[in-house]
Amino acid sequence: MSPGEIHQDMVTTLGEDDPLSVTLKRWVAEFKRGRKSVTDEPRSGRSRTSTTDENIDLVLDMVMDDRRISTQVIAARAGISQERAGHILRIKIEMSKVSARWAPRLPMHD
Template identity: 80%
Template sequence: MEKVECRSFLKHMSPAEIRQDMVTTLGEDAPSSVRVKRWVAEFKRGRKSVADEPKSGKPRTLATDENVDLVLDMIMDDWRISTRVIAALAGISQDRADHILRNELEMSKVSAR
């Protein structure tokens, strides 16, 4: 069940009563007691909407198809390029460059010593 639907269950009852009502209605999909208490506290402080509030900043994942293709092209042009240089040229963090190399392109560093 979606968070918005779960938050709609909040009524003028105690958190324990709300949690029990959710357990009987939703079963295993019911949120935890701590989460229900947090929601009740937010509504008591004046929150009116059950929808999530917008978040600021960049999205966590920058492994878009364009970035993956760009990184792959860089690797194919120069196979000795470092993740630091890839990150600088692609305009992404070094962690994201490493994530694209390891998880998206399934590449790893191989040593020939």
Template identity: 80%
Template sequence: MEKVEYRSVIKYLFLKHMSPAEIHQDMVTTFGEDAPSSATVKRWVAEFKRGRRSFAYEPRSGRPRTSTTDENIDLVLDMVMDDRRISTRVIAARAGISQERADHILTNEVKMSKILPNGSLVF
């Protein structure tokens, strides 16, 4: 069952004026080990008490993406095209981004994979 479906069950039982403990017990009886935790049920009951109507996660505020930009993707691709044996450590240092972001850009954005232990890349 999807998380959204569990939340709809929680809201339905909440609207029937069941307590969070009763809701959790009912869900454990029905879903077994797949039931959400007691803390999750309590959190969603509190959300519904505050008037929340949506079951989906709402967008969160936070730091905007700054490393995986089109400019950095192009820069990383250019570095790899100039030297296909370049390591993610060198790419990260030259681009001014973390090694994790450099690896993410290479594997997820540019669709390249590592083949050597030193991090050298190949198409």
């Protein structure tokens, strides 16, 4: 089957949960090169996700202990990147820096 035919079959079978046609084209190319499975190969290094419940709790505890703590210090203590520390602070626990202190973000009004 061509990638287009495979995609159409998956749209029929899976509905809105079907993979993008670009993904299917990549899979077809991988299988033509001899790949036997769609599961990812094991990778070395740090896991891709540092935004775990444990890390969120750890970051929250650090901020509650010291409202002036920096994302650099949080990242070093938690063993995550500064980007992930900032993401956890701003997105997951909805805090922002106000006058050098972390504070809960206030909802925006119209």
